[in-house]
Amino acid sequence: MTTTTALATEVALVAGVDAAAQTLAQADLQAGAVAQALLASGMDPGGLAVLTHVVGAADHYPHVALSVRTERPLGAGLLLHIAETLAVADLSHAEQAEEIGLGSEGRTLGLPALARGALAAADELLHGSGGRAVCFPGGADLPEVLTVCELLDRSAIDEVRLLGGASEDWQAGPDARIRTRGHVRPCVRAGRLVLDVQPAADALVPFESPNPTPCCAFH
């Protein structure tokens, strides 16, 4: 049975990984690859979560790192396997696994600033102060349309929050319908996994669009 309490309050093992993704889209690809590598190694999908974190602002090069939560320990071998997975041209600009930052329980590996990024990502998840979940329990096979109640029931999401507040037309009550658009990225806030939603044409949709309009796109 998967738990539906907040990710961060779980007694679980948390590691950070920083392969210096320049964009969220790139970080999402990295997160997917990390999840896949862990599942292939026999990790239980029920306890697995991979989140993105913006780190590095203090070093003046903000970028995106990952945190990974698992239910059994990630040994050094598995951590290095993650780094090797990411050190390929399609996923990062790292040229060797050893460059990628890894951080767990205060210990780090990799280039110093990336090791700091990895620890910062892990800390955010541990303290429940931040992070944006790409993979989370119950998140993998959500239907295109479901109710708020179903979403809370099926996944690790703790809360659905309506942007702009409730109105006559829109509430985020248990029976409100959500159209996922195949892209659900809840965020950790104060230890809870919260999905921001907003009113759209025929249902609520998650705040984050699967294909946001790039600037200078030909509309």
Next chain:
Amino acid sequence: MSHPHEHGHTHPHSHEHDDHAHSHGAHEHPHSHDHTHGDEPLRPALDLGVPDSELPPAELGRRNFLRAAGVLGAGVAATSFVGAGGLATAAATEASDAGSRRGHRAKSWLAGDHHIHTQFSSDGLYRVADHVQHANAYGLDWMVITDHGSAQHVKIGVEQVNPEIVAARGDFPDMLVFQGLEWNIPAAEHGTVFVHPGSGEVSVLKAFEAGYDGVVKSATASNAANEQLALQGLTFLQSAVGSRQVKDALMLANHPARKGIDSPHEIRAWRDAAPGIAIGMEGAPGHQAAGLPTPLGPGSGRGYYDNAPSSDSFAAYPPESYRTFGGFDWMTATVGGLWDSLLSEGKPWWITANSDSHSIYLDTAVRGPGDDFAANGKHADPINGPVPVTSNGDYWPGYYSRTHVGVGRRSYAAVMEGLRQGSVWVDHGRLVDELDVTVRSGGDGASLGGALVVRRGSRARVSIRIKPAHLPNWAQFIPQLKKVDAIVGSVTGPAADKDTFAAPQTRVVKSWDVTGAVGRDGWIELSLDLGPIGDQGVYVRLRGSDGKRLAAGVKGASVDPAGPAIDEIGKANPWDDLWFYTNPIWVLPRR
């Protein structure tokens, strides 16, 4: 895409399959700049003599990876930079020292738009003449052509667009057509930069773009060095005016909250580095048709505001900030929000409303044959296509969004000066024909953008006259102004925290239901007592709407009981949600 830099800032991940990616040997350790010596050449990513803008995408990716890893260059800005203008003088000080800045009582309002793209933008479509003749027909008096800064534009477009603008000035003598460009502000969003017409207009814009455009210089990332480059760009404009290369120059930030990358401290830094040059921001973005529902509309966010935070975003901005409210940007739509926190400092920072016109909703035009923007720096002239294009999200200049500037006479210089003075109000869907707002105390008065300095304890009163639309708009109905709100805040002085975006003392102090309030002469008359002016000054700004979509404001009903509602994705009919906003007037106690 043979010119990856042009779009490199938006989706660098799309260039991963460059076959140079690993051609320089995977054995090269990232620390190798420490022990590369002798004849061994540096690989380009490591050779800081090669600017970012000249690196192939994979090498730039590698360089950025190493920067993030803290092993290449210092992220910290190497040079300390002081804006030539020094700190902006607070309006309060300025006004106290020099007597009241009255804001000129506008003799007339000229409607305009400072954000328009042509075929000289990679995502543009139309000729200059297409835009000018539509804007002219839809009632605008002035407009600014603002094609995107890019490798092609700096080389080709900035020069080639000029004769077309000059020709349009001749063909449409009633229209003031400025040349500008849409600056990729280093480390931030886009901004309009434009200059007074004259012999220096092309050379100044070109030099500015070559030296300070974020895309041209590969300086879009949010870091301290790029933020400094933005300030240097503004100082360059200041000196171009100071040395009379151009008669005047202005900068306004465009769609400021769209991606969360215009941080509060950057906005304050632009304002303070170049007061009178960096004067404001779009209160309402363009692309107002983008939220119309599919399949007959684009189905996106109104204004194409459908983004989410990225690593370049200012982390403290809430998710709501990435959406529009009643078609307006969150910075402006939030009572007690970012704009108010700037106004509370007592310094000028004005809002505008523009079309950002690229391709018009339901227009049939498409790009013509032989199109090659990368090579020509210009798209082929449009031709008539088979069907109306429902995925276009824009309106022609003047069709929906207007920026009204108060002028004493009709001239390029007067429009620029009116904008600088903040003698500006904006509306959507032609909601309001004309307005006249004056704050009076004793025998003295100040209008929009002005600051009235009064003896402490003096009472001040706002007189508001509004002439709502009397003709149908371009959707063929006469919009009905339903309510008017007066928003008042305290002047608390320069912000200690440059990243603050809250003004907790600002709120809606009065709302009028103006249904049936139009007098015989076509004007609505309202007035508001600001009470005795204490140790802190106050400012007042107005807002009004057709009353069709109202919700408690972002800061709660006690601050804004019936403000603009958040716009729904793929379900925002802009004609059913019309607003006007004015710029503020300050009332300050004499020291």
